[in-house]
Amino acid sequence: MDNTIKIVVFASLLFFGMKDIAACGSAPIATSCTPITLTYCCGFGITNVTFNTINNTTNDGVDGYTDSSCVQTTVLEGQSYILSIQTSATSTQNYAAWIDFNNDGVLNDVTERVFTASSELNTSGNIIIPVGAVLNTPLRFRISADYDLSAPPTACGNLDYGQAEDYGIIINSNPNPPTPIFIGSPTTTCDGVVCFTDQSLNVPTGWFWDFGDGFTSLLQNPCHTYAANGNYTITLTVTNGNGNNTDSIVNYITVNTAGQVMAASCSPATSAYCCGFGIYQVTFNTISNATDDGIDGYQDYSCSNSTTITEGISYNLTITTGSSSPQDTRVWIDFNNDGIFNNTNELVMDVPNAFNPTLSIPTPVGAVLNTPLRMRVSSDVVGAVQSGCDANDFGQTEDYAVIIEDPNSLVEFNSIETQFLVYPNPASNFITIESIFNNTTIKSLTIYNFVGQVVLYSEQNRNDKKTTLSLPNYSKGFYFLKIETEKGIKIKKISIY
Structure with missing residues (x-):
């Protein structure tokens, strides 16, 4: 009796946290490791896995490691399939998945990792089945999930609070002609250089690219340099032993060499993204x-996202950050266009320990005009980033472009919807602006002196037919009045006596 009890207890201890041990006749080869759950807590782990025909609901990390490798699905090499993972946890997790493509029982953390997701609750993503895997044989498919602040999951690493689950995949050869899919980066370029990545399905063996400017390539993933500004249509034809297919994206690439900014002296990286830190929107x-968010690391949007502002006018800048923790947010504009961001006169926003900061940014007199200038936005965990070149701990840095125009060079639009009467002119203590039409909304009124300095700025955003501005203590002389509406801009020369 005592021996029996000892055996039962030993067996219970041996298999604690190991559930659904596969015992089917077509299970994958035995694995070299079985990650255990060290201290289950708080709903962490996996409650559902959906992949092709697999749709398996389980308990969460309370079960520890689970071998469900007899729950299997059959896929085709060269095809893309959606993996969806759900959890009952209320805090975010890190996820990873591997497939033992060479069927050696060892899940290689580099060559056999097929999915990674960070700081998410439920997650999903595409997995493309590669060419060269062992065919027609059950292969082990491992999925791991653990708390966001724990170490990222590895194929054999134990989990702090979450768990690992194993499934089975059988890969068959693909009998179909290829389906062309591709992406280009960037799609808007200021230096003319674009690199294309083939994402075609069904195992293509040949590629023919037409870049839309008379040049072609037979490479799978070519880079191309455009010599002229314009929009270009990209065409890809892919072939294999089963046939060929062609796809085009019209006006996919935009080349604008006039928008190129001065190269920055540094590109701050993200050291260890975590927990939703980073930048969600710049306005x-x-x-x-x-x-x-910061999972993207450093991003340069200076070519695809630029704006033109006027010297002497203030503009609202809003940075949307993560919702879980306050962040330090700083913004620089390279006003002298030397590629260096200094904290003395180019730091235009410095908001520590806050969510979603908004600030009115004045455009200084004396900056380089009519030239794309780099605007750098950094947002990170409190206390991390101090300068425009500091690496981010958890957050990220993004670059944009700003063009500052001379107010004396403003071009007015003389459409019938932007006709105004300005009186008295000459004026002394006040001036009245009256729209000829009733449906014109005045957004703002700006008065510049003859050297282009702003002496008055007034936000309006109303559709009153008539509005009046006070002119206190202005020097005698000529001025320019800029009337900005939703239809355009009207410039009037006024005299003050």
Whole structure:
């Protein structure tokens, strides 16, 4: 009796945290490791895995490592499939997945990792089945999930609070002609250089690229330099032993060499992204760019996202940050266009320990005019970034472009919708602006002196037919009045006596 009890207890201890041990006749080869859950907590782990025909609901990390490798699905090499993972945790997790493509029982953390996700609750993504895997054989498919602040999952690493689950995949050869899919980066370029990545399905063996400017390539993933500004249509034809297919994206690439900014002296990296830190949206004048967070690391949007502002006028700048923790947010504009960001006169926003900062940014007199200038935005965990070249701990840095125009060079639009009466002119203590039409909304009124300095700026955003501005203690002389509406800009020369 005592021996029996000892055996049962030993067996229970041996398999604690190991559930659903596969015992089917077509299970994958035995694995070299079985990651255990060290201290289950708080709903961390996996409650559902969906992949092709697999749709398996389980308990969470309370079960520890689970071998469900007899729950299997059959896929085709060269095809893309969606992996979806759900959890019952209320805090974000890090995820990873591997497939034992060479069927040696060892899950290589580099060559056999097929999925990674950071700082997410439920997650999903595409997995493309590569060519060259062992075919027609059950292969082990491992999925791991653990708390966001724990070490990222590895194929054999134990989990702090989450768990690992194993499934089975059988890969068959693909009998279909290829389906062309590709991406270009960047799609808007200021130096003319674009690199294309083939993402075609069904195992292509040949590629023919037409870049839309008379040049072609037979490489799978070519880079191309455009010599002239314009929009270009990209065409890719892919072939294999089963046939060929062609796809085009019209006006996919935009080349604008006039928008190229001075190269920056540094490109700050993200050291260890975590926990939703980073930049979600930048809004400044006509720029409104929504992005992923710090998981993307440093991003240069200076070619695709630029705006033109006027010397002497202030503009609202809003940085949307992560919602879980306050961040330090700083913004620089390279006003002298030397590629260096200094904290003395180019740091235009410095908001520590805050969510979603907004600030009115004055455009200084004396900056380089009519030239794209680099605007750098950094947002990171409190206390991390101090200068425009500091690496980010958890957050990120993004670059944009700003063009500062001379107010004396403003061009007015003389459409019928932007006709105004300005009186008295000459004026002394006040001036009245009256629209000829009733449906014109005045957004702002700006008065410049004869050397282009702003002496008055008034936000309006109303559709009153008539508005009046006070002119206190202005020097005698000529001035320019800029009337900005939703239809355009009207410039009037006024005299003050």
